[in-house]
Amino acid sequence: MADDDPVPGDVTAALPGPRLARGMLFAVLGSFLLIVPLNVAESAPRTGGAVAPVLSGLASLVVFALLLVHCSPRARRLSVRARTAALVAQAVLTYAPLVCFGARWGGMGGFLAASLLLALPPRLGWSLLAAVSVSVAASSALAGQSLLVIAYMGQSTALVGVVVYGVTRLGEAVTALSASRAEAxxxxxxxxxxxxxxxxxxxxxxxxxxxxxxxxxxxxxxxxxxxxxxxxxxxxxxxxxxxxxxxxxxxxxxxDLSLADECEAARSILAAAGIESGVALGLDPATIGRRVQTTLAIVLREGVTNVVRHSRARRCDIALTMDGDRVRLQIANDGAAADLVPGPVDGSGLLNLGHRLASVGGVLRTEIAADGRFVLTAAAPS
Ligand SMILES: Nc1ncnc2c1ncn2[C@@H]1O[C@H](COP(=O)(O)OP(=O)(O)O)[C@@H](O)[C@H]1O
Ligand SMILES: [Mg+2]
Missing domain, CATH: 1.20.5 (Single alpha-helices involved in coiled-coils or other helix-helix interfaces)
Structure with a gap:
């Protein structure tokens, strides 16, 4: 497979971290929801009064909190009773304000549909999403709106429901994936x-x-x-x-560890973590002396564990080469933290490797290369 070819696990490494995914969900929901009170406020000068925008803003905040009950993993550990109460409250806040805010409040239907989809078993959830979409379209019809607007209200309610549901579930998938990497x-x-x-x-x-x-x-x-x-x-x-x-x-x-065995183990650990790997052996690892080979195998083990634990790598390249009379093992990965100062400062793993290498006359170096990759190099006399 060529270097640039996508591999199946490749995609997982490019995903945002759980915290970023949650932040994105929060921002998407918040700004999505803001559209409804803005719509109400926009029509307020015609319907008169500043009360409607303020009230609709407050009601939107409550709907946002209720929606989070179903979107956030922590809040979803609440009892069935509490979650049912949240659904009922959201339904009331979706339909009751239609009386005073008019059809512009109809946009809230999509968020109710999303909560229903997230909280209930799939068949019931999807049926209720359809029912909410139809009811929002009907309220639009009752308000005497054109056929086009009625169709738009029904369709956008279903769309918002599906998008919010999808974004939430994708965020959960990111969290689960990140946990499985650590587990690997x-x-x-x-x-x-x-x-x-x-x-x-x-x-x-x-x-x-x-x-x-x-x-x-x-x-x-x-x-x-x-x-x-x-x-x-x-x-x-x-x-x-x-x-x-x-x-x-x-x-x-x-x-006495075998460097060849360790290369195989590295390949499978990286694959399990969804990281594409390239192993280039410029010499037969079995020809390296016993002590140096074992030391390099330990370097490889710690280096690969670090890639999985400390980076958000998509790809990791491992190379074994001869450099004069020294054998050199290099592990290079992308996805290092942008503000990373490479070196054995905040952990003991790299520090130990440095000591081990020194005991066989070798050296360890860690650096951020010009292309942003984290590069660990161990060199020792063969
Ligand atoms: N492959 C890597 N990619 C990105 N950062 C790394 C990598 N290896 C090490 N680091 C950084 O260097 C620090 C020290 O690593 P190490 O000494 O092995 O610590 P630990 O014992 O916590 O694994 C890590 O906390 C991490 O910030
Ligand atoms: Mg480590």
Missing amino acids: ARLAVSEERLRFARDLHDLLSSSLSAITLKAELAHRLTRSHADRAEAEAQAVAELSRRALADVREVAATYR
Whole structure:
């Protein structure tokens, strides 16, 4: 696939964060709703008095608050009773003011339709959206408006209902997606812990149980059968030596990481987080010395975890190259915070990497490249 080709997960990384999505929803609803009292105010000079604009403004504010009951995730944790009360109050505030504000208040119907769609089961919600649209059109007909205006009122009510419903649901999708990204990073860590626990259990549980049994037996035989007790004690010593060797082996497999395996893990973690990845290996990772390879694998692991945790990346490029007699691992991602000062200032991850690299004669560098990408470079003697 060419670099510029869109990939299915690509879209997710471009989405706004949950906070921005909520802010946009708030702004869209507020400005959408403002249109109705402005319409009422616009007709006020003809109908007379400044009371109507003020009253309609206040009523709109209440409708806004009631609408938020159904749009905001927190308010939606309210009891069914409270939410039903909010729906009824909104219905009253949609229809009753028609008497004094006239057909210009009809625009409120769309927001009632949206609340119904958000709060009720889909079939009932969509039916009531149709009913509200028809009722708004009917109120327009009763006000003696032209057929065109009647049709417009019905259609715009349905449209506002669907748009508000859609924007709210999309905002929820953004929040859910952001949570699943964080979950992907958390899962990667807990999977590794599980593997460690499993290996420890498989390796040690049988030898430690055998040691316990034999030690108990030796203890019981000490007086009556000294020769057998001695044999059991020797067996215990042998078992514990083996267990110790097993522990060393398991620790060694965790100390010696494979950079090739880590590249594969990086690819799948990035894919799970909806981040397009490119891995370019300019040399076979297996040819790198054991200590440096393990250090670079740890750099890659932390670097990729950071991409998922700290950036809003769409793409992450990983490159392994030779630079003279040094091997260089570079991780570059877009989507870094605009005001980011790169470096190990507010976290311990990068600081640890720096220490690890120094212990094998290497260096770690983090920078914001000219194209705005966050670039982490680790170089060490191969
Ligand atoms: N790939 C990245 N993209 C954007 N910002 C990053 C990236 N990696 C690190 N950072 C920034 O550098 C800071 C320090 O990272 P790190 O030392 O790993 O901290 P932590 O232990 O919190 O992960 C992060 O809090 C983040 O602001
Ligand atoms: Mg980190």
